[in-house]
Amino acid sequence: MLPLKKHYDQLYGWVNDRVDVDGIISFLKHKEVPASSASIWYYFGGVSLFLFMVQAVTGILLLVYYRPGPDSSFESLKFLVSEVHFGWLVRDIHSWSANLMVFCVFVHMFSVFFLKSYRNPREMTWMSGMVLLILTFTFGFSGYLLPWNELAFFATKVGTDMAGSVPVIGDFMLTLVRGGSDVTGATLGRFFGLHVAILPGITTMVLALHLFLLQRQGMSKPMSMENLPPDQQKVMPFLPNFVLREFMFWMFALAVINFLAVFFPWELGSKADAFAPAPAGIKPEWYFMFMFQTLKMLPAHIGPIEGELVGLAVFNLGALAWFFLPLWDKWSGTGSPKAGLITLMGIAIVGFIVIMTAVGYAVS
């Protein structure tokens, strides 16, 4: 036996005696994953998790040099990308990985929707996933301000303005989000705290719950497979088959991020100036574009109510309905004709998001 393997076995044995690693591996080996044409969609959850880990690692590396503050954020980032070895790479990977993560989270969410994997007994998995989606958006929104460049400043100004339009509590919410009446160093401070401390903590806990539920309940089978006799339902072991495939996807995602980081580096832009006018064609990140464009296209008033307010209300109510989908969708998986309506609803939502995002970029 090779000396290295001998030491490895000794170490493994020491840990196994204390935490029963064999039991965990045995559980994972017995866990099965449905193998069908829909299996490709199963990997997006794992890729989202991988990208979150990339964000965590690159975020920690950025923290070594990043200094939050209106007089230091931009300068420290400029130093990082121009003077620090591979600083540009860490920053670009962090930025691209964030965008890819949001994309993968969207794909994961809609694939779960169309595969109807949110049905009983996986309602809590869906709802914890919705919380993770909101956390992902919040990560994206808070992190966008941290470079303190012109684009970030004005995009945050426009984005947080919406908080102020809520009736009754709008002013309070605006002040809470911005740390004042306008986007200032106070806003940067609280966004930084949110992005590096509060959100990672909450996300870790919710992610742990999400993964626990996933492991506890196993992967859901596609409806087409449910109707087949057990001996015709193809499965693959979670460990090592599914895990190996998952790792391949992760490596592929990493290669894509590297490519984007080198060939499409993120601009530093110019430092934020609160007294400068907003640059023409200011727009939010792509994952907020469909909402932004919709609100822009609404008329000034719809009846007695401000158009923007109606738009925000519709989006919020829609999000609420989406969150509680497993609780009110009693038709999917039952063969009811109404199940088709639910699927159509999903297609319409995807179509709306894609079209309004495209329109937003076309007009800007």
Place this chain on the structure above:
Amino acid sequence: MSFKQLTAAAIACILMLCAPLAAQQRESSAQENNCIKCHSKLMRNFSQPAKLYEQDIHNSAGILCSDCHGGDPANERRHDRNDPAQGFKGKPSAADIPVFCSECHGDAAYMRSFNPSLPVDQLEKYVTSRHGLLLEQGDTKVAQCVSCHSVHDIRGATEPGSPVYPLNLPQTCASCHSDKEYMADYSIPTNQYEQFATSVHGVPLLERGDVGAPACNDCHSNHGAFPPEVSDISAVCGMCHVNNQKLYRQSFHSEIFEMMESPGCVTCHGNHGIAQPSDEMLAAGDHSVCGACHAQEADDPGFAVSLAMKATMDSLSYQIHSTAELVERAEQKGMETSDLSFQLRDMRQSYIQSRTVVHTFSDSAVAATAKPGLEQGIISTGEALGLLDEHTGRRWWLAGATLVLLMVIGALYLKLRDVESEE
């Protein structure tokens, strides 16, 4: 006493009686102005003055028609302008206008109640101007107050609608000075506006609306308008081009030009049609100004100096362009170039300073001024090339990393195939 004497005495008595009345009329503000009421109803152009007066700055200040033309604004009946008792002054002649306007505009105490910052020496200056001197000699074709400021619709000089607002002033001057027929009796050119409009001063003023650029009055004065004397030209230009004037005055060219009665800055740069300065004005070539006096031969010391200065400027210019090109390439490739942009700015500053130092007519002074720019150019070029190399390095790194990842994917695939074949 003869009839003439009697008439003169009567007129004098009436005028003496009218003086306090005129003073009282100056102070009148919210009085009824029947002049406007009647005159605005007159036919054809006769109603123009009354209609125009609504926009006049004097009207806004509460000055009535009678304050200039006499008469009684409260009189609702048609006045008789030939009746001396009605105190009607009528329309002043062209020759009388400067004194006429100066009755108020030259009175500091009176003008203080309207605008304390307005000068009150317009007449004093005007009588020294070319226009004033000719007017005194009886030439009524020359410009007086209303020629430039208009009449009845006079606006403040700082209002964009005023004929003497900087953007409008060149056209106002050109209305006479560019009219060949009108200017036929005077031995001066009539192409000043044409030249000015395409000049380095005229283009920003007339095309871009930049009021920082000089108009006619900035060099010629306004009320005291006179072409500057030969010895005064550099002082006029030096009001804005301070360093150029200072260096020129310290140079030997200043003395030589004065001896030659050559008009200073105008000798090389022209007057109305001043072109954008370029390095082509040095050394040899069609645009060379040195060649106008110096033989274009290397053994001419003056020409040798201009050759040396041109060589320095060309080196610095080339350095700036080549560095800028490299910086732009690096920027397009996504590299961080803000520090290099600052360095380029410093190089351009060095170039501008070198251009100014050309007015010392000393090639060593120009070389010394250009030296920091040239040195910075070498450093910046090196840094820009470094960024481009780094960019290439990043792509090699990517290729390497992708290869490693592909190998990992390959290894995972082989392991998976192994596992599934065992199953």
